[in-house]
Amino acid sequence: MGQGFVSRGFRGRRRPDAEVADRIPPGQYLTRDFPVLSAGPTPRTALDRWDFVVRGDVEAPRRWTWDEFRALPSETVTKDIHCVTKWSKIDTVWEGVSVDTLLDGLETSADYLIAHCDGGYTTNLPLEDVTGGKAWVVFGYDGDALEPEHGGPARLLVPHLYFWKSAKWVRGLELVGEDSPGFWESLGYNNYGDPWLEQRYAGD
Amino acid sequence: METTDADRHLDGNAAGGMLAEVFRFEATTVIVTCAGCGAAGPMAELLLYGHGMGQILRCAGCDTAVVRVARVRDRHWLDLRGARSLQIGGGQ
Ligand SMILES: [Zn+2]
Numbered sequence: 001m002g003q004g005f006v007s008r009g010f011r012g013r014r015r016p017d018a019e020v021a022d023r024i025p026p027g028q029y030l031t032r033d034f035p036v037l038s039a040g041p042t043p044r045t046a047l048d049r050w051d052f053v054v055r056g057d058v059e060a061p062r063r064w065t066w067d068e069f070r071a072l073p074s075e076t077v078t079k080d081i082h083c084v085t086k087w088s089k090i091d092t093v094w095e096g097v098s099v100d101t102l103l104d105g106l107e108t109s110a111d112y113l114i115a116h117c118d119g120g121y122t123t124n125l126p127l128e129d130v131t132g133g134k135a136w137v138v139f140g141y142d143g144d145a146l147e148p149e150h151g152g153p154a155r156l157l158v159p160h161l162y163f164w165k166s167a168k169w170v171r172g173l174e175l176v177g178e179d180s181p182g183f184w185e186s187l188g189y190n191n192y193g194d195p196w197l198e199q200r201y202a203g204d
Numbered sequence: 205m206e207t208t209d210a211d212r213h214l215d216g217n218a219a220g221g222m223l224a225e226v227f228r229f230e231a232t233t234v235i236v237t238c239a240g241c242g243a244a245g246p247m248a249e250l251l252l253y254g255h256g257m258g259q260i261l262r263c264a265g266c267d268t269a270v271v272r273v274a275r276v277r278d279r280h281w282l283d284l285r286g287a288r289s290l291q292i293g294g295g296q
Contacts, residue, residue, distance in 0.1 A: 035256075037255050037256050037257065038253060038255065039253050039255045039257070039258070039260045039269070040253055040260060040262060040267060040269065041253075041262075041267060083256075084257060085256035085257060119267070120267070120268075120269065164257065183269075184257055184258070184274075186283060187258055187272050187273075187274045187281045187283050188258075188274045188276035188279070188281035189257065189274070189276070201276045201277060202276065
């Protein structure tokens with residue numbers, strides 16, 4: 001053995017790859033790419049025609065134009081994301097508006113919401129899963145404007161659930177009293193989608 | 205207890221013969237009518253968006269998701285809410 005040999009087992013802290021492994025939910029693999037999954041054509045809504053709406057069980061709907069939306073306080077967050085098709089990507093960097101900001105001061109008796117998107121895509125979420133610093137409407141990725149193929153101009157980001165809940169091309173949140181399954185949730189996928197519990201399909 | 209004609213029904217098994225005649229076909233030649241715009245044409249002329257989570261067949265005219273299929277373990281889930289009707293058989 002050479003003088004420089006150090007047994008890995010005697011190092012004082014865990015190896016980085018073990019730390020990464022702890023961040024990958026069961027049944028997932030780590031990818032460095034950013035695969036694109038699209039269930040339809042990529043919408044290309046001009047920013048001067050884009051708006052974002054909070055409606056449903058609210059006293060008065062809220063609406064922002066693109067400029068108004070971009071003037072809201074935003075933050076940069078670094079999150080791990082997990083797609084139900086089994087890839088996970090760590091330390092993804094997003095810029096956007098917290099859903100807490102969009103719903104701030106709103107009075108509602110709703111327990112759920114439906115995210116509505118250009119192209120007709122929908123996904124359903126419990127309200128408590130998008131409040132308390134758990135969800136954002138993001139317009140930036142990795143320091144740049146969010147590309148249309150990744151959901152730009154803006155997509156939902158709900159990183160603690162499988163990535164189909166992070167709806168691309170999101171245009172509004174409808175607050176509802178009764179849960180109602182969205183695009184994939186009505187086609188055999190799990191209604192909630194916790195990657196750590198491997199809730200991929202209905203009944204998981 | 206009085207029943208009317210409208211109350212009389214059998215269970216779905218009784219339709220088994222007819223359903224077996226309907227659900228045996230080459231699907232790509234089935235004429236499908238889009239629930240979004242009413243356009244009708246062979247299933248093969250829909251646009252397929254192959255997706256890791258499922259297969260989405262969209263109307264070429266209005267982008268409505270006419271047919272959606274996902275394989276969920278050992279089953280297929282089929283959603284036809286975007287199809288107003290299917291015309292099956294008849295020597296297409
Ligand atoms: Zn159509």
